[in-house]
Amino acid sequence: MPSQNDARAGWRPRHGTYWLIILPALAMLVFLYLVPLADVLVTSITDPKPGLDNYLLLFTSTSVQKTLLTTLRIAALTTFIALLLGYVVAYAMRAANSSQQRLMLFCVLLPFWISVLVRSFAWIALLSSRGPVNAGLMAWGLIDEPLPLVRNETGVLIGMVHVMLPYAVLTLYANMRGIDVRLVAAARSLGASRFQAFRMVFLPLTRPGLIGAGTLVFILSLGFYVTPALLGGGKVLMIAEYVAVQINDTLRWGLGTMLATTLMLSVLFALWALSRIIDVKRLFGA
Amino acid sequence: MNRHHATGIVTAFAWMVLGFLALPAFAVVPISFTDTRYLSMPDEHFSLQHWRAFLSSSEWHNSIWQSLWIATVSTLAAVVAGTLCAIGCWRVSSRWSERVRTAMILPMAVPTIVYALGIYRLYVDLDLVGSAIGIVFAHTVTGLPYVVLTVSASLANIDPRLEQAARGLGASVGQTLRWVIVPNVVPGILSGAIFAFIHSWDELIVVIFIGGRAFFTLPRRMWDGINDNLDPVIAVVATGMILFTLLVLSAELALRARRPKS
Numbered sequence: 001m002p003s004q005n006d007a008r009a010g011w012r013p014r015h016g017t018y019w020l021i022i023l024p025a026l027a028m029l030v031f032l033y034l035v036p037l038a039d040v041l042v043t044s045i046t047d048p049k050p051g052l053d054n055y056l057l058l059f060t061s062t063s064v065q066k067t068l069l070t071t072l073r074i075a076a077l078t079t080f081i082a083l084l085l086g087y088v089v090a091y092a093m094r095a096a097n098s099s100q101q102r103l104m105l106f107c108v109l110l111p112f113w114i115s116v117l118v119r120s121f122a123w124i125a126l127l128s129s130r131g132p133v134n135a136g137l138m139a140w141g142l143i144d145e146p147l148p149l150v151r152n153e154t155g156v157l158i159g160m161v162h163v164m165l166p167y168a169v170l171t172l173y174a175n176m177r178g179i180d181v182r183l184v185a186a187a188r189s190l191g192a193s194r195f196q197a198f199r200m201v202f203l204p205l206t207r208p209g210l211i212g213a214g215t216l217v218f219i220l221s222l223g224f225y226v227t228p229a230l231l232g233g234g235k236v237l238m239i240a241e242y243v244a245v246q247i248n249d250t251l252r253w254g255l256g257t258m259l260a261t262t263l264m265l266s267v268l269f270a271l272w273a274l275s276r277i278i279d280v281k282r283l284f285g286a
Numbered sequence: 287m288n289r290h291h292a293t294g295i296v297t298a299f300a301w302m303v304l305g306f307l308a309l310p311a312f313a314v315v316p317i318s319f320t321d322t323r324y325l326s327m328p329d330e331h332f333s334l335q336h337w338r339a340f341l342s343s344s345e346w347h348n349s350i351w352q353s354l355w356i357a358t359v360s361t362l363a364a365v366v367a368g369t370l371c372a373i374g375c376w377r378v379s380s381r382w383s384e385r386v387r388t389a390m391i392l393p394m395a396v397p398t399i400v401y402a403l404g405i406y407r408l409y410v411d412l413d414l415v416g417s418a419i420g421i422v423f424a425h426t427v428t429g430l431p432y433v434v435l436t437v438s439a440s441l442a443n444i445d446p447r448l449e450q451a452a453r454g455l456g457a458s459v460g461q462t463l464r465w466v467i468v469p470n471v472v473p474g475i476l477s478g479a480i481f482a483f484i485h486s487w488d489e490l491i492v493v494i495f496i497g498g499r500a501f502f503t504l505p506r507r508m509w510d511g512i513n514d515n516l517d518p519v520i521a522v523v524a525t526g527m528i529l530f531t532l533l534v535l536s537a538e539l540a541l542r543a544r545r546p547k548s
Binding site for chain 2: 015026124
């Protein structure tokens with residue numbers, strides 16, 4: 001609160017008590033969160049021996065590179081699809097009347113609060129070869145054989161888009177709400193077609209929203225564990241599951257912590273870069 | 287293209303996407319009533335066999351009980367610590383307190399798998415793997431951001447002079463908190479509590495790592511079930527979890543409706 005500056009000056013002596021009530025949460029954060037994260041980082045450069053050997057694996061190990069590529073590819077595809085679908089939903093939400101808007105917002109927020117585990121399970125059931133989606137398609141005669149929709153990359157993408165779409169919609173919608181629609185009307189009155197007005201006036205104004213939503217979805221997609229593990233059926237190994245496998249099955253702590261550190265630093269760096277463009281705290285609901 | 291035509295297509299497509307968002311999770315409801323032994327829609331008639339199996343399973347009962355009390359205790363801890371922290375940061379309002387508040391959001395941003403490795407290593411050293419207190423602490427610290435964010439949002443609507451006035455009239459910091467600040471941010475505290483509760487209730491990855499042999503919370507037992515055999519009983523549990531989440535969420539919405547608009 002910058003406006004409080006002058007009033008605050010005379011208050012400083014009393015702030016001691018307020019720092020004291022910050023302390024329990026801060027202590028927990030430091031000892032039970034930051035220390036463990038630091039330990040992951042340290043392990044990555046000390047296990048099995050000190051040095052950056054683990055990080056060399058990023059450039060030399062084919063299985064690590066394959067995992068990284070899979071992760072990047074799925075995160076990029078998820079981002080692309082979520083932006084496309086999210087843009088349409090946010091656009092329609094902006095144009096809808098307020099009662100429709102409320103219902104639309106409800107549809108967006110509802111899956112947001114249903115656990116990712118439950119949703120992944122529902123998708124397994126829906127998309128399996130004997131599931132209702134394939135049964136429906138076959139009953140309509142659209143296909144003769146069940147489509148392989150799950151335990152592969154298609155399944156992972158469907159599940160991940162489903163999880164990420166609310167983030168895209170909410171970020172894009174927040175951006176679109178701030179746009180002065182009279183600009184579009186002005187373009188129209190100056191002779192632009194509907195499509196021209198959209199492409200040359202509205203679309204450029206939503207660029208910050210697209211960048212914000214895209215970066216956020218991409219970052220969050222990188223660290224996904226549950227959805228790819230369940231809907232990929234062990235065939236689509238993304239970085240988080242790969243890390244878990246290293247720790248649980250092969251006990252390669254050095255490799256596991258190195259990938260975890262790489263993941264964490266990439267995410268934090270991207271968030272920091274994003275925070276220079278938009279107010280990141282808003283994205284987390286502040 | 288005709289104006290109404292174009293808008294109509296966009297709106298129709300948007301509703302299809304919204305359907306894709308809102309509906310799929312509810313597929314578990316009919317599946318839980320399937321009359322088959324595998325995951326499918328009811329074939330010939332609705333059957334309660336999997337609900338009966340669920341209701342008579344002591345394993346699932348234990349999991350519900352564990353999930354409930356772990357979520358309750360860690361929510362209480364997160365609410366107390368998080369509320370105090372948010373109020374402290376709000377009142378101090380310096381560059382450092384801003385940094386503290388930003389740091390408190392970290393658990394929401396860092397991928398859970400990274401934290402799971404770290405806390406597992408720490409708990410191996412402290413011999414806390416498979417302990418109740420270990421899980422409660424881990425869920426508390428990862429639930430803190432929700433409370434700090436919602437309480438901070440509530441505090442932003444309070445006039446700081448209220449606190450000044452209370453102190454000026456001779457109230458101690460404790461009395462000011464108890465009688466002036468906290469009553470003004472109750473909606474924020476309750477929202478934070480609900481989010482922290484759902485967070486712990488749904489949390490899977492950390493529990494997989496630190497749960498040991500003693501703690502199979504609902505998500506963990508579900509996870510094992512999905513990986514093992516895809517028993518339709520899981521659909522029953524998923525139905526229950528959705529109902530529970532909806533219940534908690536509608537409480538949140540009711541609170542939000544009562545909260546004054548800023």
